[in-house]
Amino acid sequence: xxxxxxxxxxxQKISNVMNENDELNRTKALTAVAASAILEIDxxxxxxxxxxxxxxxxxxxxxxxxxxxxKDIHLFQAKCVSSFDxxxxxxxxxxxxxxxxxxxxxxxxxxxxxxSSNPILREKIKDAIDILSEPNATLTVHxxxxxxxxxxxxxxxxxxxxxxxxxxxxxxxxxxxxSDFFLEKKAPSLNREITVVDTNFFERxxxxxxxxxxxxxxxxxxxxxxxxxxxxNVDMKIFDQxxxxxxxxxxxxxxxIIESALSDQNHMFWYQNNGITMTCDKIDVAPSxxxxxxxxxxxxxxxxxxxxxxxxxxxxxxxxxxxDVIILTRIIETTSDEVKSTISETTNSQxxxxxxxxxxxxxxxxxxxxxxxxxxxYYERKTSQHSEQSSDLRVDALSAGQAYLAxxxxxxxxxxKDRGRVFGDLYETVFSEQLTAEKLxxxxxxxxxxxxxxxxxxxxxxxxxxxxxxxxxxxxxxFHVLFAISQICTxxxxxxxxxxxxxxxxPEALNVxxxxxxxxxxxxxxxxxxxxxxxxxxKDIVIIELNKNxxxxxxxxxxxxx
Numbered sequence: 035x036x037x038x039x040x041x042x043x044x045x046q047k048i049s050n051v052m053n054e055n056d057e058l059n060r061t062k063a064l065t066a067v068a069a070s071a072i073l074e075i076d077x078x079x080x081x082x083x084x085x086x087x088x089x090x091x092x093x094x095x096x097x098x099x100x101x102x103x104x105k106d107i108h109l110f111q112a113k114c115v116s117s118f119d120x121x122x123x124x125x126x127x128x129x130x131x132x133x134x135x136x137x138x139x140x141x142x143x144x145x146x147x148x149x150s151s152n153p154i155l156r157e158k159i160k161d162a163i164d165i166l167s168e169p170n171a172t173l174t175v176h177x178x179x180x181x182x183x184x185x186x187x188x189x190x191x192x193x194x195x196x197x198x199x200x201x202x203x204x205x206x207x208x209x210x211x212x213s214d215f216f217l218e219k220k221a222p223s224l225n226r227e228i229t230v231v232d233t234n235f236f237e238r239x240x241x242x243x244x245x246x247x248x249x250x251x252x253x254x255x256x257x258x259x260x261x262x263x264x265x266x267n268v269d270m271k272i273f274d275q276x277x278x279x280x281x282x283x284x285x286x287x288x289x290x291i292i293e294s295a296l297s298d299q300n301h302m303f304w305y306q307n308n309g310i311t312m313t314c315d316k317i318d319v320a321p322s323x324x325x326x327x328x329x330x331x332x333x334x335x336x337x338x339x340x341x342x343x344x345x346x347x348x349x350x351x352x353x354x355x356x357x358d359v360i361i362l363t364r365i366i367e368t369t370s371d372e373v374k375s376t377i378s379e380t381t382n383s384q385x386x387x388x389x390x391x392x393x394x395x396x397x398x399x400x401x402x403x404x405x406x407x408x409x410x411x412y413y414e415r416k417t418s419q420h421s422e423q424s425s426d427l428r429v430d431a432l433s434a435g436q437a438y439l440a441x442x443x444x445x446x447x448x449x450x451k452d453r454g455r456v457f458g459d460l461y462e463t464v465f466s467e468q469l470t471a472e473k474l475x476x477x478x479x480x481x482x483x484x485x486x487x488x489x490x491x492x493x494x495x496x497x498x499x500x501x502x503x504x505x506x507x508x509x510x511x512x513f514h515v516l517f518a519i520s521q522i523c524t525x526x527x528x529x530x531x532x533x534x535x536x537x538x539x540x541p542e543a544l545n546v547x548x549x550x551x552x553x554x555x556x557x558x559x560x561x562x563x564x565x566x567x568x569x570x571x572x573k574d575i576v577i578i579e580l581n582k583n584x585x586x587x588x589x590x591x592x593x594x595x596x
Contacts (some may be wrong), residue, residue: 038382040213041118044180046260048114054425055081057493062086065094065112068178068207073097073108078433082509085155086112087496091139092132096158098165101454105171107162109133112178121209123181134195140224141166141173142197153506154495160562175204183208224272227329228254232362235326244367246317246328251306252295252345252359259335259342268346268546275313275334275378275395291344296355309362310338313374317367330365371395390432390457398433398465405471413471415568432456434474435464436513437481441520441530442473444573446513451568473531477516480536484508486517487544504548509545510563517573518543521580546579 044067058066062084069080075097083097111129114183115121124210135150151159165171175196178185183206184192196202234249261269280561294303313336318329334341341361349356375395393399394415403592406413406429408582413429420428435456440449443463456464488508494501508515522539523530530536550572555561566572 037331038118039173039178040209041121044209048180050425051077051081055489057489057496057497058084059113060116061094061112062496064114064180065178068112068212069095069097069108069110069146069178071212072176072178072205072207073099075099076432083110083158084492085152085158087152087154088498089150089152090137090152090155092129093136093155096162098158098161100165100293105165105168107165107171107173108176109137109173110178113181114179114465121181121485124182124188125177125184125208127184127191130188130192130195134357137173137175137196137199137202142200152495153501154509157510157563160560161564164395164562171201173199173202176200176207177204178207178212180209180212183210193281201411224332224334226258226272226333227327227351228363229325229327232325233323242370243366243373244317246319246365246367247364248363249360250310250329250363252303252349252356252361253353255310255342255361255363256346256349256356257337258333259346268343272333272335273339275336275374288340288344291341292348292351295345295348295359296352297394300355300359304360306360307341307361308338309364310341311336311364311366311377313366313368315367315369317365320427328365334374336374372397389537390454393457393461402431402465402474406475409471409475411475425534429475429478433481434478437516438474438478439464440513440516441477441480444517444520446517446573447568447570449513450510476533476536478529480519481512481516483537483540484512487515487540488512502548504552506564507548507551508544510567511551514567514576515540515543515547515570518546518576518580521577525580546576550575550579 044064047067048060048063051061051066052058055063055066058081062081065084065086066077066080069083070077073080079097080095083095085096086094092111093109094112095108097108097110099106099108109135109145113126115123140159140162143166149156166173175192177192183189185551189206192204196204203374228250231249231251236247238245238247259268259272260266291307294300294306312330312333314330314333316331317332320329321328338361345356345359346359348359366373378395403413403415404409411427411429412423413431413434414420415431417430432453436449436453439456439460440446444458445460450461491501491505491508495506519536519539520530522528522542523536526539528535528539551563551566554566555563
């Protein structure tokens with residue numbers, strides 16, 4: 035059962051999101067935190083999925099997951115209580131009928147009924163209907179609350195409501211399950227000692243690198259990763275050079291690892307699991323013919339973070355069972371950071387990796403971190419790397435690369451629809467030799483100015499303040515606004531790398547994008563904002579319109595002003 039520590043861990047996440055996004059209330063912040071963790075998407079994407087407000091039809095967020103050719107629609111209904119005492123209450127069932135009614139209209143493509151939705155939800159509905167017309171489309175309803183789950187009776191009612199749909203399911207995420215995503219502990223020591231199982235020991239030496247392949251008992255691995263300050267939790271510092279983040283036991287593969295360790299057939303664990311890979315600066319092998327002890331200096335688990343964390347979880351469930359588990363282990367001795375980074379990257383294959391994390395230890399990424407620090411900002415090669423710093427001074431590597439891709443490279447549609455390519459196939463394009471720390475940082479800072487406008491639009495929607503004509507276009511078209519600013523600077527002879535000069539172009543860029551959006555919405559049947567801004571041709575239309583717009587005689591009304 036969740037305790038106050040669990041409550042505080044989740045509450046801190048909610049507070050952080052609210053502090054950095056003042057347009058979000060507690061429920062919206064919880065929705066964003068949960069969607070980001072559950073769907074493994076970036077917080078910005080989670081915030082953009084929020085539809086909560088008047089006429090939300092019981093849907094607080096709607097996210098369409100089209101990654102890797104998926105066709106999955108995710109609906110979120112969230113409830114956020116304000117104190118730990120209230121967290122003992124069950125998730126309220128009042129919204130079940132409302133969201134069930136929405137699903138009936140959505141799956142029945144009842145456009146007339148769906149028009150009663152608020153502007154943001156209405157735009158997302160168009161894309162959801164398109165997805166539902168595709169084969170193998172799925173829809174998952176997530177009930178999210180920082181409290182106890184639905185009662186058993188209400189859970190049955192939800193199951194009954196959705197049972198008529200073969201491809202629709204629901205998931206309950208209560209305080210217990212949500213808090214599991216956010217527990218992190220630290221301890222300073224990185225020297226560990228483990229014992230090889232019997233004579234299962236093989237050693238290889240190649241010049242300045244040494245490797246040992248051996249079998250290690252699960253209790254040894256568990257004790258190795260256990261926090262010395264808080265023995266009930268894992269010392270996450272030992273995974274600092276691991277490109278993965280532990281996905282917790284909710285991850286499908288990790289559930290299987292835990293089940294395997296606790297099964298009656300857990301002697302098969304050694305054969306079925308990929309094992310663990312560690313790097314260290316030095317290995318001291320105690321003299322022994324059988325079961326030698328290994329002392330590892332500055333050790334890191336660079337592959338097998340999921341396995342070792344899962345064993346820790348399994349040990350909590352049944353320590354006696356886990357005693358029988360043996361793990362194949364590789365230990366590489368090297369003082370070369372480059373070799374350690376390469377080993378970390380190339381040995382990870384069991385669970386899909388965030389490509390941004392694969393590049394996080396690249397020499398260029400480290401250089402950018404140092405250069406941007408000299409300017410007074412904290413560049414985060416890894417997610418939340420500098421979480422202790424002010425949000426105004428933190429620069430997320432993926433968000434910065436995404437902004438540069440739209441602003442300097444000229445791919446706003448890719449920045450919107452497939453940001454993962456920044457650290458994927460477009461990595462060399464974005465992080466080219468022409469890139470400087472100043473250019474990357476300034477692209478990011480200009481984008482933050484645009485994001486302020488987007489936040490204001492969301493805030494007005496939630497307060498039911500009528501939007502100006504075309505104003506909602508910024509929700510999907512923010513990167514095209516950024517692209518337009520770059521084009522305006524070039525057209526007018528301004529220095530686009532000067533943040534002050536570039537931000538002066540924001541009003542015109544906003545006007546151009548909003549008018550293009552409004553024109554297409556009025557003239558194109560079944561117009562979709564999402565599709566419009568994912569279309570590569572849209573940026574060409576933007577360029578044409580900007581060239582029509584003479585500097586001394588704008589053809590667009592001043593919809594947006596400072």
